[in-house]
Amino acid sequence: MLARRSSPYRCPSGVVATVVLGLALTVGLALALPPGLPLSGPLTGLTTTVTTVCDVSAPPYSAKPDNHTDNTVSLQAALSDRRCTVVLVPPKGIFLARSLSLEAMSHRTLKIEPNAVLGIYGNPATYGSTNAFLFAATTLLNVTLGGGGSIQGFGPAWWAYCKVLPEYCFRPKSVSLTDVDGLTISGLTILDSPSWNFALRGANILVEGVTSLANVGSCDGYYSAPNTDGCNVGGINITVRDLVVHNGDDCVPVTSQGAPNSHTSNVSVYNVHCACGTNGGVVYNSNGTVENVSFRNMTVVGTSSGAGIKIGRSGQNSVGGIVRNISWEDITIVNPRSAAIYVDVYDENAPENPADCKPNATSAPANWLTARDITYRNVQATLSSTAVYAGCFICDPGNPCAGFVFDNVSVQAFGGSDAGPYRCNAIDSPHVTSKVSPIPCQ
Numbered sequence: 001m002l003a004r005r006s007s008p009y010r011c012p013s014g015v016v017a018t019v020v021l022g023l024a025l026t027v028g029l030a031l032a033l034p035p036g037l038p039l040s041g042p043l044t045g046l047t048t049t050v051t052t053v054c055d056v057s058a059p060p061y062s063a064k065p066d067n068h069t070d071n072t073v074s075l076q077a078a079l080s081d082r083r084c085t086v087v088l089v090p091p092k093g094i095f096l097a098r099s100l101s102l103e104a105m106s107h108r109t110l111k112i113e114p115n116a117v118l119g120i121y122g123n124p125a126t127y128g129s130t131n132a133f134l135f136a137a138t139t140l141l142n143v144t145l146g147g148g149g150s151i152q153g154f155g156p157a158w159w160a161y162c163k164v165l166p167e168y169c170f171r172p173k174s175v176s177l178t179d180v181d182g183l184t185i186s187g188l189t190i191l192d193s194p195s196w197n198f199a200l201r202g203a204n205i206l207v208e209g210v211t212s213l214a215n216v217g218s219c220d221g222y223y224s225a226p227n228t229d230g231c232n233v234g235g236i237n238i239t240v241r242d243l244v245v246h247n248g249d250d251c252v253p254v255t256s257q258g259a260p261n262s263h264t265s266n267v268s269v270y271n272v273h274c275a276c277g278t279n280g281g282v283v284y285n286s287n288g289t290v291e292n293v294s295f296r297n298m299t300v301v302g303t304s305s306g307a308g309i310k311i312g313r314s315g316q317n318s319v320g321g322i323v324r325n326i327s328w329e330d331i332t333i334v335n336p337r338s339a340a341i342y343v344d345v346y347d348e349n350a351p352e353n354p355a356d357c358k359p360n361a362t363s364a365p366a367n368w369l370t371a372r373d374i375t376y377r378n379v380q381a382t383l384s385s386t387a388v389y390a391g392c393f394i395c396d397p398g399n400p401c402a403g404f405v406f407d408n409v410s411v412q413a414f415g416g417s418d419a420g421p422y423r424c425n426a427i428d429s430p431h432v433t434s435k436v437s438p439i440p441c442q
Contacts, residue, residue: 050085051085051086052083052084052085052086053084053085053086053088054078054081054083054084054086054087054088055088055090056071056074056075056078056087056088056089056090056095057090057092057095060077061074061075061077061078062074063075063078063095064095065090065092065093065094065095065117066093066094067093067094067096067119068096069096070096070097070098070121070122071095071096071097071121072097072098072099072100072121075095075097075100075118076097076100076101079100079101079102079104079105079110080101080103080104081104082104082108084108085107085108085109086108086109086110086111087105087108087109087110087111088111088113088147089110089111089112089113089116089118089147089149090113090116091113091114091115091116091149092116093117094117094118094119094152095116095117095118095119096118096119096120096121097118097119097120097121097134098120098121098122098127098134099132099133099134099136099172100134100135100136101136101137102135102136102137102140102143102177103137103138103139103140105137105140105143106140106141106142106143107141107142107143108143108144109143109144109145109146110143110144110145110146110147111146111147111149112145112146112147112148112149112150112151112188113147113148113149114147114148114149115149116147116149116150117149117150117151117152118134118149118150118151118152119151119152119153119154120134120151120152120153120154120172120174120194123157123161124157124158124161124162124171124194125161127170127172132170132172132173132176133172133173133174133175133176134151134153134172134173134174134175135174135175135176135177136173136175136176136177136178137177137178137180138177138178138179139178139179139180140177140179140180140181140182140183140202141180141181141182142181142182142183143180143182143183143184144183144184144185144186145175145183145184145185145186145188146184146185146186146187146188147187147188148187148188149188149189150188150189150190150191151174151175151188151189151190151191151193152191152192153172153174153190153191153192153193153194154192154194155191155192155193155194155214155215155225155228156192156215158171158194158195159171159194159215159224159225159226162226163226171194171195171227172194172195173193173194173195173196173197173198173199174190174193174194174195174196174197174198175190175197175198175199175200176196176198176199177199177200177201177202178199178201178202179201179202180200180201180202180203180205181202181203181204182203182204183200183202183204183205183206184205184206184208185198185200185206185207185208185210186206186207186208186209186210187208187209187210188210188211189210189211189212189213190210190211190212190213191213191214192213192214192215192225193212193214193228194228195227195228195229196227196228196229196232196249197212197214197228197229197230197231197245197247198210198212198229198230198231198232198233199229199232200231200232200233200234200235200238201233201234201235202235202236203235203236203237203238204236204237204238205233205235205237205238205239206238206239207231207233207238207239207240207241207243208239208240208241208242208243209242209243210231210242210243210244211243211244211245212228212230212231212243212244212245212246212247213244213245213246213247214228214246214247214248215246215247215248216246218276219275219276219302220248220276221248221276221277221278221303221304221337222248222249222277222278222304223248224248224276225247225248225249226248226249227248227249228247228248228249228277229247229249229250229251229253230243230245230247230249230250230251230252230274230277231243231245231251231252232250232252232253232255233252233253233254233255233264233267234254234255234256234262234264234290235264236263236264236265236266237266238254238264238266238267238268239267239268239269240252240267240268240269240270240272241268241269241270241271241272242271242272243271243272243273244272244273245272245273245274245275245277246275246276246277247275247276247277248276248277248278249277249278249279250277250278250279250282250284251272251274251277251279251280251281251282251300251303252269252272252274252280252281252282252295253279253282253283253284253310254267254269254281254282254283254284254290254293255283255284255285255290256285256287256288256289256290256321262287262288262289263288263289264288264289264290264291264293265289265290265291265292265293266292267292267293267294268293268294268296269281269293269294269295269296269298270294270295270296270297270298271296271297271298272295272297272298272299273298273299273301274298274299274300274301274303275300275301275302275303276301276302276303277303277304278303278304278305279300279303279304279305279306279307279308279310280295280298280300280303280305280306280307280331280333281295281298281300281307281328281331282305282307282308282309282310283308283309283310283323283326284309284310285309285310285311285321285322285323285369287321288321288322289321289322289323289324290321290322290323290324290326291322291323291324291325291326292325293325293326293327294326294327294329295307295327295328295329295331296327296328296329296330296331297329297330297331298328298330298331298332299331299332299334300331300332300333300334300336301333301334301335302334302335302336302337302384303333303336303337304336304337304338305336305337305338305339305340305342305344306331306333306336306339306340306341306342306381307328307331307333307340307341307342307376307379308339308341308342308343308344308391309323309326309342309343309344309369309371309374310344310345311343311344311345311368311369311394321369321370322369322370322372323369323370323371323372323374324370324371324372324373324374324403325372325373326373326374326375327374327375327376327377328341328375328376328377328379329375329376329377329378329379330377330378331376331378331379331380332379332380332381333379333380333381333382334381334382335382335383335384335414336381336383336384336387337384337386337387338386338387338388338389338392339387339389339390339391339392339423340379340381340383340387340390340391340411340419341376341379341381341390341391341392341409341411341422341440342391342392342393342394343371343374343392343393343394343395343401343427344392344393344394345394368395368396368398368399369396370396370399371395371401371402372401372402372403373403374401374403374404374405375404375405375407376404376405376406376407376409377405377407377408377409378407378408378409379408379409379410379411380409380410381410381411381412381419382411382412382413382414382416383411383412383413383414383419384414385414385415387413387414387419387420388420389419389420389421389422389423390411390419390420390421390422390438390440391411391422391423391440392422392423393422393423393424393425393426393427393440393441394423394425394426395425395426395427396426397425397426399426400426400427400428401426401427401428402427402428403428404427404428404430404431404440404441405430405431405432406430406431406432406433406436406440407433407435407436408433408435408436409435409436409437409440410435410436410437411437411438418437418438419437419438420438421438422438422440422441424440424441427441429441429442
């Protein structure tokens with residue numbers, strides 16, 4: 001008969017522990033344990049994996065889903081309790097909190113169940129600059145966020161406040177994770193984030209089945225829900241798929257990670273619907289290298305611009321950079337207010353001016369980037385009535401954009417007539433197939 005050994009672990013009250021025994025056969029037992037009851041430890045010759053699910057509304061955490069209480073301390077206690085392999089937010093109402101750290105969540109899961117809501121507590125006048133996120137962490141390993149629930153940012157109050165008093169405005173991002181290796185975000189919905197929905201930097205990242213909605217009653221770009229990037233990513237080996245984004249800024253921006261000489265590579269973005277922001281699939285680089293990025297099977301509706309590359313200016317940490325081997329394939333762009341396809345200088349303080357490309361930078365960047373080997377394939381676009389150019393390519397006169405390929409790319413003007421020309425500055429003639437209209441930059 002096999003001997004039994006007692007485990008030193010004791011479950012908190014209200015916790016469900018799952019014991020998985022594995023030999024030739026794996027057996028799972030789910031036990032609702034009373035407070036302090038010890039689990040039986042590994043049997044001789046067997047392995048034991050303990051999955052401990054901690055409900056944030058149960059003792060000892062006792063968070064209140066009343067859409068009123070500040071639950072920061074209670075929720076942080078559950079997130080910091082490494083005995084909890086799964087931190088569970090149940091569908092009991094709205095749990096409010098300020099800034100929550102995920103620093104202790106390596107090899108663990110945060111599960112926000114369907115119809116469960118986590119909301120940002122406080123208001124713009126009292127939130128404070130140190131609370132620049134709802135969830136944040138650096139140096140995470142193998143963490144999962146998901147469960148089918150939602151995060152409520154109460155964005156309209158923040159957007160209005162920031163228009164009036166921008167110097168006092170610290171709009172929190174919903175999820176900001178840096179230096180993460182092994183991250184899965186699945187099945188979440190973010191509603192009216194005050195600022196970016198997701199800011200993710202690291203390696204081996206998967207974002208799937210996520211919905212980000214900001215000011216869905218408006219389709220006025222940046223002015224309706226400012227700076228609400230959908231899923232802003234940078235790093236190595238990243239997949240973003242099956243997203244729906246309605247926002248007021250970039251839909252899925254792929255960027256260098258921030259520091260000079262940083263590197264973003266092997267990024268795949270596909271099956272994404274973007275609406276009403278500033279751009280669809282976009283590469284933004286003001287330093288470092290962004291390479292080997294593909295955007296596929298995307299629909300971009302009512303944005304300022306469609307698909308392209310933004311160059312950072314001086315004052316935005318611009319030291320130049322490299323963008324290469326980027327592709328857009330099977331993309332539908334409907335009613336962009338300015339160009340459908342572009343390489344242009346980014347200036348967030350300049351007004352939108354479709355007659356002069358977007359974003360109509362007031363000056364050249366301090367350091368241009370190098371853009372090489374860019375492909376547009378199976379791209380169909382219909383411009384809005386305000387758009388003048390089919391596309392804009394504003395590149396460095398001393399280092400022209402080169403290696404561009406256009407294959408089955410059609411841009412039509414509003415009403416279905418032929419679109420206006422491409423505006424071209426310092427770009428080598430692209431390679432063009434027979435199914436391209438209008439012909440770009442010859």
